[in-house]
Amino acid sequence: MVKKGIILGGALERTDTSETRNQAIGKVKTKLESEDVWYSIKRSAGAHRIATHLRTLGWDIEVIDFWPAWSREQLLELMEKRVDHNTVFLGISSMFPMQGPSAKRLYGDGKNMMQYMNETLQLIKQEHPHIKIIGGAQNVSASLQWWCDYYISGFAEVGIVELLDHIMGNKPEPKGMETKEIWGMERKMINCRHHYPAFPWPDARAQYEERDFMRPDDIPTFEFSRGCKFKCRFCSFSVLGVKGDYSRDEESVYEELMHNYENWGITTYSVSDETINDDDEKLAKLQRVAKRLPFQPSFQGFMRADLLVSKPHQWQMAYDAGIRSHLYGVETLNHTAGKFVGKGMNPDRLKDGLMKVRDWFTNQGYYRATISTIIGLPGEDRESFLKGRDWILKEFKGHSYSFFPLFIGQNETLNMMTNPSVLENEWAKRNDPENDNGLTLSGQTMWETNAEEMGVDYSMLHENLRDTAQFYMEGPGVAKWAHDKMNIWEAFLLFDEIAKNPVLPTAIGTGIFFYHRYITGGHYDLDDMLKPFLSEDVYKAKGDNLTIDDYNIDPYLTKVYPTQKKIIEDYIQKKLAW
Ligand code: B12
Numbered sequence: 001m002v003k004k005g006i007i008l009g010g011a012l013e014r015t016d017t018s019e020t021r022n023q024a025i026g027k028v029k030t031k032l033e034s035e036d037v038w039y040s041i042k043r044s045a046g047a048h049r050i051a052t053h054l055r056t057l058g059w060d061i062e063v064i065d066f067w068p069a070w071s072r073e074q075l076l077e078l079m080e081k082r083v084d085h086n087t088v089f090l091g092i093s094s095m096f097p098m099q100g101p102s103a104k105r106l107y108g109d110g111k112n113m114m115q116y117m118n119e120t121l122q123l124i125k126q127e128h129p130h131i132k133i134i135g136g137a138q139n140v141s142a143s144l145q146w147w148c149d150y151y152i153s154g155f156a157e158v159g160i161v162e163l164l165d166h167i168m169g170n171k172p173e174p175k176g177m178e179t180k181e182i183w184g185m186e187r188k189m190i191n192c193r194h195h196y197p198a199f200p201w202p203d204a205r206a207q208y209e210e211r212d213f214m215r216p217d218d219i220p221t222f223e224f225s226r227g228c229k230f231k232c233r234f235c236s237f238s239v240l241g242v243k244g245d246y247s248r249d250e251e252s253v254y255e256e257l258m259h260n261y262e263n264w265g266i267t268t269y270s271v272s273d274e275t276i277n278d279d280d281e282k283l284a285k286l287q288r289v290a291k292r293l294p295f296q297p298s299f300q301g302f303m304r305a306d307l308l309v310s311k312p313h314q315w316q317m318a319y320d321a322g323i324r325s326h327l328y329g330v331e332t333l334n335h336t337a338g339k340f341v342g343k344g345m346n347p348d349r350l351k352d353g354l355m356k357v358r359d360w361f362t363n364q365g366y367y368r369a370t371i372s373t374i375i376g377l378p379g380e381d382r383e384s385f386l387k388g389r390d391w392i393l394k395e396f397k398g399h400s401y402s403f404f405p406l407f408i409g410q411n412e413t414l415n416m417m418t419n420p421s422v423l424e425n426e427w428a429k430r431n432d433p434e435n436d437n438g439l440t441l442s443g444q445t446m447w448e449t450n451a452e453e454m455g456v457d458y459s460m461l462h463e464n465l466r467d468t469a470q471f472y473m474e475g476p477g478v479a480k481w482a483h484d485k486m487n488i489w490e491a492f493l494l495f496d497e498i499a500k501n502p503v504l505p506t507a508i509g510t511g512i513f514f515y516h517r518y519i520t521g522g523h524y525d526l527d528d529m530l531k532p533f534l535s536e537d538v539y540k541a542k543g544d545n546l547t548i549d550d551y552n553i554d555p556y557l558t559k560v561y562p563t564q565k566k567i568i569e570d571y572i573q574k575k576l577a578w
């Protein structure tokens with residue numbers, strides 16, 4: 001008998017992208033922001049990947065996307081239809097903890113979203129006591145919100161097979177399985193990064209099925225490689241410092257792209273690689289695949305800017321491959337701060353090179369960038385950061401710009417991370433955090449302070465930001481860092497200052513990783529992604545009478561979101577009828 005499993009996906013995106021986070025501070029308030037519950041239209045990358053893998057081993061695995069949008073009744077009905085004595089597990093795939101306004105809203109019987117969803121899980125268990133619930137995520141902090149029998153973290157292709165063998169009584173407990181008490185509950189956890197590494201993974205395709213009801217305007221995640229060659233000081237991505245080529249087999253990539261094109265007409269993807277261009281051969285491989293395809297794919301993903309600057313031969317490869325929307329983790333345009341994090345290219349060279357990259361790609365036909373920066377790196381003060389911001393908004397006008405205060409996880413947060421950054425480890429090893437005289441790294445001294453010392457006053461911030469700021473200022477899992485140029489509170493004040501500037505929507509467009517929010521459903525297309533949210537002349541003409549209809553691209557998704565909700569509801573009905 002074929003063994004079965006069901007994987008729920010959907011906890012993979014938070015509302016608070018740089019778009020909504022920054023634009024929400026702008027002039028126009030929307031219905032979506034104030035009344036609606038937001039569900040992401042993005043397909044669950046982890047769920048489809050694990051499902052594809054287990055199917056190759058003979059399992060029958062069905063993925064249920066958008067699960068936060070399913071009502072309790074709908075999910076129980078689905079389980080009633082699908083679960084039988086061959087069903088071994090119910091998986092839950094997560095990428096981020098469900099946070100933000102949506103998660104806080106009250107559901108039917110006065111419970112918040114999380115309580116409601118967890119109680120639904122309990123009801124599923126009551127009805128079908130033989131199935132085990134397994135939470136899977138890169139970082140276990142994303143899964144712990146769910147009541148699961150097991151938690152598995154990191155790339156899990158190897159670990160899940162061991163766990164399922166154990167659950168079915170064929171094997172002893174997987175090595176490294178630990179029981180930890182977290183938030184008053186005993187949790188059985190397996191950290192695959194340490195015990196069952198699955199990187200590189202040459203056939204990391206996600207194979208969608210007829211019962212996934214894919215659409216041509218879906219923008220799925222595409223995994224081309226796992227891990228990054230570098231190890232920047234602040235970076236907590238799971239697999240860093242890899243040696244050699246960790247990318248997929250060429251045929252596997254070709255087959256995946258062809259399958260999605262032939263079956264659903266899909267051509268646009270977001271790439272999950274930590275860094276796409278850390279290896280020339282990798283780029284050349286994707287270039288070869290793209291040339292064999294009967295269509296031009298379009299990819300959005302993380303590109304290291306300094307490599308593009310120092311290796312112009314990568315440009316043609318990237319363009320041919322279809323990598324035309326780039327997220328550059330520039331972090332800072334201050335040399336001292338850049339050296340501190342491990343991105344030390346001289347900022348003048350970097351800026352000059354980036355303008356050449358911009359011009360070259362734009363001349364080829366399509367180019368969009370997101371420039372991502374960190375507020376408050378040691379060595380950088382307010383003026384220096386604003387100077388960097390001004391350069392970005394001038395030279396990359398109409399592209400997107402992301403900026404957020406430096407986050408250093410500590411204590412509980414650190415324990416839940418699969419891969420704390422170098423900086424987080426250094427911070428945790430300070431000799432005497434109780435009596436903190438400072439930690440000196442690369443010539444910069446940082447120390448821990450507190451809300452009182454910093455003079456925190458949340459009323460100084462725009463109200464949309466206050467909850468997040470409070471988490472940073474008071475949460476036990478976040479370091480209250482300070483250095484001689486800035487502290488975490490001042491970084492928030494600076495964030496607030498930049499974000500609430502009403503001209504910002506005229507200077508920037510959509511983040512390259514969020515195209516699906518606009519495109520899926522048909523309201524916008526890839527060319528629209530080249531526009532700023534708001535035209536400058538419209539902004540000037542309308543002044544205070546600006547409405548959301550004046551925007552080129554509506555960052556609040558006022559019209560798009562009802563369409564996407566309908567797509568999700570249709571999906572649910574099709575699943576129930578399948
Ligand atoms: C691409 C990416 C992004 C993109 C796109 C994210 C998206 N929504 O699709 C962008 C740039 C938008 C982004 C932003 C952020 N990101 Co990010 N991002 C990633 C990255 C590099 C890849 C994610 C991915 O798609 N992987 C491919 C899929 C296939 O992998 P996967 O989902 O992990 O699945 C595997 C395992 O997790 C497991 N698994 C998954 N599901 C299941 C289910 C079962 C049943 C089982 C058994 C196993 C299993 O097996 C799978 C296959 O091996 C990861 C780091 C990494 N390398 O994983 C960080 C990561 C997900 N991001 C992270 C963070 C913190 C953020 C931000 C909050 C950063 C910030 N401070 O702003 C924002 C929030 C964005 C938002 N508003 O939603 C953290 C999440 C940590 C956490 N628990 O919260 C990660 C893990 C990086 C890290 N270690 O710090 N991110």
Ligand code: SF4
Binds near residue numbers: 231240274329
């Ligand atoms: S910041 Fe980017 S380049 Fe640096 S280690 Fe992380 S993924 Fe790699």
